[in-house]
Amino acid sequence: MAVVFDSGSGSLVLWFISLLLLGAKVKSEPTQDRRALLAFINQTPHANRVQWNSSGSACDWFGVLCDANRSYVSTLRLPGVGLVGPIPSNTLGRLSQLRVLSLRSNRLSGEIPSDFSNLTLLRSLYLQNNELSGEFPLSLTRLTRLTRLDLSSNNLTGPIPFSVNNLTHLTALLLQDNGFSGTLPSIAAGLDKFNVSNNDLNGSIPETLAKFPASAFAGNSDLCGKPLPPCNPFFPPAPSPSEIPTPNPVKKKSKKLSTIAIVLIAVGSAVVAFLLLVFLLLCLKKRHRQRTSKTPKPPVTTRAVPVEAGTSSSKDDITGGSTEAERNRLVFLEGGIFSFDLEDLLRASAEVLGKGSVGTSYKAVLEEGTTVVVKRLKDVVVTKREFEMQMELLGKIKHENVVPLRAYYYSKDEKLLVSDFMPAGSLSALLHGSRGSGRTPLEWDNRFRIALGAARGLRHLHLSGKVVHGNIKASNVLLRPDQDAAVTDYGINKLFGTSTPPNRVAGYRAPEVVETRKLTFKSDVYSFGVLLLEILTGKAPNQASLSEEGIDLPRWVQSVVREEWTAEVFDAELVRYHNVEEEMVQLLQIAMVCVSTVPDHRPAMQEVVRKMEELNRGETDDGLRQSSDDPSKGSGAHTPP
Numbered sequence: 001m002a003v004v005f006d007s008g009s010g011s012l013v014l015w016f017i018s019l020l021l022l023g024a025k026v027k028s029e030p031t032q033d034r035r036a037l038l039a040f041i042n043q044t045p046h047a048n049r050v051q052w053n054s055s056g057s058a059c060d061w062f063g064v065l066c067d068a069n070r071s072y073v074s075t076l077r078l079p080g081v082g083l084v085g086p087i088p089s090n091t092l093g094r095l096s097q098l099r100v101l102s103l104r105s106n107r108l109s110g111e112i113p114s115d116f117s118n119l120t121l122l123r124s125l126y127l128q129n130n131e132l133s134g135e136f137p138l139s140l141t142r143l144t145r146l147t148r149l150d151l152s153s154n155n156l157t158g159p160i161p162f163s164v165n166n167l168t169h170l171t172a173l174l175l176q177d178n179g180f181s182g183t184l185p186s187i188a189a190g191l192d193k194f195n196v197s198n199n200d201l202n203g204s205i206p207e208t209l210a211k212f213p214a215s216a217f218a219g220n221s222d223l224c225g226k227p228l229p230p231c232n233p234f235f236p237p238a239p240s241p242s243e244i245p246t247p248n249p250v251k252k253k254s255k256k257l258s259t260i261a262i263v264l265i266a267v268g269s270a271v272v273a274f275l276l277l278v279f280l281l282l283c284l285k286k287r288h289r290q291r292t293s294k295t296p297k298p299p300v301t302t303r304a305v306p307v308e309a310g311t312s313s314s315k316d317d318i319t320g321g322s323t324e325a326e327r328n329r330l331v332f333l334e335g336g337i338f339s340f341d342l343e344d345l346l347r348a349s350a351e352v353l354g355k356g357s358v359g360t361s362y363k364a365v366l367e368e369g370t371t372v373v374v375k376r377l378k379d380v381v382v383t384k385r386e387f388e389m390q391m392e393l394l395g396k397i398k399h400e401n402v403v404p405l406r407a408y409y410y411s412k413d414e415k416l417l418v419s420d421f422m423p424a425g426s427l428s429a430l431l432h433g434s435r436g437s438g439r440t441p442l443e444w445d446n447r448f449r450i451a452l453g454a455a456r457g458l459r460h461l462h463l464s465g466k467v468v469h470g471n472i473k474a475s476n477v478l479l480r481p482d483q484d485a486a487v488t489d490y491g492i493n494k495l496f497g498t499s500t501p502p503n504r505v506a507g508y509r510a511p512e513v514v515e516t517r518k519l520t521f522k523s524d525v526y527s528f529g530v531l532l533l534e535i536l537t538g539k540a541p542n543q544a545s546l547s548e549e550g551i552d553l554p555r556w557v558q559s560v561v562r563e564e565w566t567a568e569v570f571d572a573e574l575v576r577y578h579n580v581e582e583e584m585v586q587l588l589q590i591a592m593v594c595v596s597t598v599p600d601h602r603p604a605m606q607e608v609v610r611k612m613e614e615l616n617r618g619e620t621d622d623g624l625r626q627s628s629d630d631p632s633k634g635s636g637a638h639t640p641p
């Protein structure tokens with residue numbers, strides 16, 4: 001029969017005897033632990049397999065392992081043995097030397113007892129596949145030696161506490177298939193395995209967890225950020241592709257959100273897919289400020305909605321102290337006429353307008369009918385402070401030939417710019433959109449007016465705003481309802497790292513910029529010169545036929561002009577207007593100075609504007625100019641000069 005020795009006796013003789021008797025099944029017995037185990041099993045219904053014989057040693061019981069001296073229970077494994085009901089308190093919590101506890105795949109319910117906090121030596125805890133409920137037990141966050149914690153497939157709710165960071169040795173944290181809610185804490189531990197899929201978590205995934213696969217986060221209500229798609233305060237709708245989108249800015253109103261989704265898919269960028277676009281602004285309330293009467297009205301046909309009490313666009317309202325408010329802060333720039341409630345964004349419909357190297361632009365239509373453009377920037381490298389400062393600077397720029405920036409949004413995961421939508425589209429669409437197929441050619445008067453408007457806008461940026469535009473191109477020259485032009489997408493190059501090519505479209509890039517990677521007023525002038533050439537020739541600077549020949553638009557114009565001067569150079573659509581040829585030649589000369597290879601040879605924008613205005617005045621004042629949209633002027637056939 002078993003002889004129970006006091007393992008603490010330290011008596012050499014007894015110890016020696018106990019050694020001799022080991023083979024004779026003489027064992028010490030962890031009496032404290034034994035009582036705790038019996039208390040547990042007596043209160044918990046279980047399958048017959050668990051027949052703990054009260055006359056035998058606890059260390060020999062089913063599922064129980066003791067240390068070598070059999071002085072304490074080190075491991076308790078009772079997986080799938082039909083344990084039912086709550087884990088009684090003051091039972092297992094007394095197994096103070098326990099290293100491993102597995103009660104997985106039973107039907108345990110109720111809360112995890114708080115006295116588990118006494119299992120301070122526990123290294124592995126497996127409670128998955130039960131019906132445990134309640135919140136993530138804070139008692140577990142005191143078990144600082146834990147390396148594996150599996151609570152998956154239970155009915156646990158509430159937040160995942162930040163104090164899991166107390167578990168500094170944790171390598172596996174499995175919480176999937178529960179009802180955890182709230183945001184994911186930033187867990188710094190060196191986890192190898194991590195899963196929180198199929199809970200109700202929301203918010204952005206902390207960087208420390210971004211290395212895990214998307215399946216570790218799937219099935220939550222609103223998690224976002226790497227490895228899932230980027231965070232979208234507006235929370236994209238489920239895509240339902242049914243329509244082929246086109247990124248044409250002059251395209252008519254699209255359908256609802258499904259179109260967006262489609263577009264995104266078409267664009268093929270998984271990241272983009274999220275689009276925040278939706279987000280925009282939905283309930284835009286407009287506020288007309290008398291003192292900003294210089295600001296052009298947005299080209300949208302919404303009625304002015306008075307700002308409701310308690311819902312204003314003031315920064316105070318959107319600058320809450322909490323992190324959530326922080327995340328959702330849409331900052332409206334001074335003099336703005338919009339105020340959006342981000343909650344409304346779900347109701348906005350949106351479509352992709354264009355996709356560029358620094359982000360994607362969306363047209364967003366609010367329920368009220370107001371339309372805005374949201375540009376979603378990627379690869380922003382500047383700090384929040386720097387970003388805000390640049391936005392404040394850009395927000396102050398008010399000029400009829402500059403598309404006003406209305407609002408911006410900055411969070412760790414998302415940077416958005418909101419500006420007015422111009423339904424008439426861009427110069428690029430007018431010049432190059434569907435040539436020949438019954439489209440109305442852009443006639444000379446309009447081309448010149450657009451060129452002059454863009455020049456004035458650029459001059460204002462340079463002189464009053466001290467801002468380098470940095471991305472002059474035909475698609476960034478938008479048409480206002482009165483057929484004047486306004487430049488957009490200005491002043492944001494500073495936000496990106498040097499890996500982003502300055503002046504993102506090659507055909508417009510000044511030669512020195514390729515080396516210096518610095519954008520200057522003079523490089524803007526070069527780009528503007530290319531724009532003028534584009535207006536005159538009808539050729540896009542990045543057009544394939546040009547690049548095949550290995551030359552850019554300015555070099556091509558030079559080569560043609562040197563030999564034959566005008567006729568070949570100009571857009572065939574312009575050639576029919578005999579009386580404006582002189583004007584076109586003069587504008588061509590202005591353009592050629594602008595595209596001088598040496599920056600110092602290029603004029604300043606104010607000089608360019610002055611020359612263009614002189615040119616225009618000569619024409620319009622003498623009354624000779626004929627309406628060039630006179631249909632009798634032979635639409636279609638090109639009359640040689």
Ligand SMILES: *[C@@H]1O[C@H](CO)[C@@H](O)[C@H](O)[C@H]1NC(C)=O
Nearest residue numbers: 051052053054055056057060
């Ligand atoms: C319990 O163990 C003792 C001794 O090991 C044995 O004699 C007895 O039959 C066992 N009882 C049951 C119910 O297994």
Ligand SMILES: *[C@@H]1O[C@H](CO)[C@@H](O)[C@H](O)[C@H]1NC(C)=O
Nearest residue numbers: 007008009010067068069071
């Ligand atoms: C077993 O107990 C003895 C005396 O109590 C102790 O010296 C020894 O280190 C213990 N061995 C283990 C493996 O715990």
Ligand SMILES: *[C@@H]1O[C@H](CO)[C@@H](O)[C@H](O)[C@H]1NC(C)=O
Nearest residue numbers: 090093094114115116117118
């Ligand atoms: C934990 O253990 C300590 C002493 O070891 C005891 O006083 C305390 O009551 C225990 N806590 C729980 C929750 O059982």
Ligand SMILES: *[C@@H]1O[C@H](CO)[C@@H](O)[C@H](O)[C@H]1NC(C)=O
Nearest residue numbers: 138139140141142163165166
């Ligand atoms: C986490 O650890 C800190 C310091 O060790 C302790 O003060 C805090 O109470 C612990 N939090 C929890 C929830 O156990």
Ligand SMILES: *[C@@H]1O[C@H](CO)[C@@H](O)[C@H](O)[C@H]1NC(C)=O
Nearest residue numbers: 109131132133134154155156
């Ligand atoms: C999970 O908990 C909820 C609320 O406490 C309860 O309604 C639901 O029945 C539970 N589900 C299971 C499987 O226990």
Ligand SMILES: *[C@@H]1O[C@H](CO)[C@@H](O)[C@H](O)[C@H]1NC(C)=O
Nearest residue numbers: 181182183202203204222324
């Ligand atoms: C997460 O969801 C809770 C409600 O479950 C909500 O209060 C909170 O604002 C949400 N947080 C984020 C970042 O969406």
Ligand SMILES: *[C@@H]1O[C@H](CO)[C@@H](O)[C@H](O)[C@H]1NC(C)=O
Nearest residue numbers: 176177194195197213215216
């Ligand atoms: C996370 O758990 C879910 C559900 O159990 C599973 O489908 C997914 O493969 C797991 N992902 C990882 C990375 O373990």
